[in-house]
Amino acid sequence: MSSQTEIVPDSIPALNKMFRFQWEKAQDCYVLLYPEGMIQLNGPAGEILALVDGQRNVSEITALLQAKFADAGDISADIIDFLGDAHEQHWITL
């Protein structure tokens, strides 16, 4: 659980190079591909990872999503939770 607490607004997540992230038309969702496997991402998870590029920090990612989904209320805690999970799964590095 310690990795969850490491996500702070200044953290800059990057995709673990073990994974490839792409949109799959046939699945109608974003997926993470890795050796001989695939993780289908739900809508929010895909939207967040689509902005993870090793350059933007968590505040910038949050601001972009907040602007894109203006009706969703405050989503910053959800984003941090997801990035914590993603870090624990080794999908991203910090």
Next chain:
Amino acid sequence: MSNTGSPCNGQPTQPNLGAVESTKTHGKPLWLLAELTYKCPLQCPYCSNPLDFADFAGELTTQEWLDVFQQGRDLGAVQLGFSGGEPLVRQDLIQLIGGAHEMGYYTNLITSGVGLNERKMAEFHQAGLDHIQVSFQASDESVNSMLSGSEKAFQQKLKMAREVKAQGYPMVLNFVTHRHNIDRIDRIIELCVELEADYVELATCQYYGWAYENVEQLLPTRAQLERAERITNEYREKLAAAGNPIKLIFVTPDYYEERPKRCMNGWGEVFLTVTPDGKALPCHSARMLPIEFPNVREMTLQQIWDDSPGFNHFRGLDWMKEPCRSCDEREKDLGGCHCQAYMLTGDAHNADPVCGKSPHHDLIVQARENAEHVVNNPEQFVYRNEKNSRIIAKG
């Protein structure tokens, strides 16, 4: 649960695609395994290629493969495995990698490492290869040489495994384990850690193809298997505690189960193999079955997947006989493996004899008992090579 498309014995029983909980099958071939050639410099006695591989000539051309890949991609396939035989034997491999990458596949090279070098590896990377899986026969040179029929292979594999990581590829190491090497599982795991593998498949032999021919000399005893699993679990804990992200995947042989595996996660559900000569199969052992399978030279992949009698043969539950038909677990395991039923009972529609409810289960029990008494003797191995293939094919 998660086995993969490894050809090196690799009955890809449960591709990771099916094992990831968030992944639902959409009834399309997510996993396309391209067996580019049956040629291989090694002679592993547990190879999953058909015994009569030497009889099949006429490999698909570069253009034919690229067409197949595009058709697969259009059907929704996302993982593409280059396998064989030894896929490096194909001189057009780089073109096939490049084409598949442009189509959006995640590309996997499943190789013995024999025939690979730094330059090729770098060129493949540039062409878009995503991952290299190197298969090992053992953790030490002498056993590896005995099993592969090659003296130099082991050092070459070590070198290539190091190079795979040096070039930044994700790496899966595949060790097919059996009674001759499973007692060295600690050394195998330590070698994988040293080589910085990302995933390690400790895959106990599945008895198809050449492995079935050699089952006596391959099947470990229950005690060997339990010990290996215990040691693997100890390493998992130790490595996780040390923060090592390496994943150890332990595949037990179904001969020690009482219920069959859900083979291929369902016949014609997620997996499609194309053989070197263009035969389309729902699993790469299926060529042995007395079922007519279509060829990509004669039908489109979409027709093959949706309409061909071969792919529809074991879909649904209507084909089942007793005890499967009335079994309350029938939707869970779908009757198990049809190839195993065919090899052991002569009828692929029978329940997989691994199942304790099968009237043929005594065959499995006998094999287990036999494993207690067999004397290890590598000289009894029937090695996978063209000469033996022709002898076996003639019967």
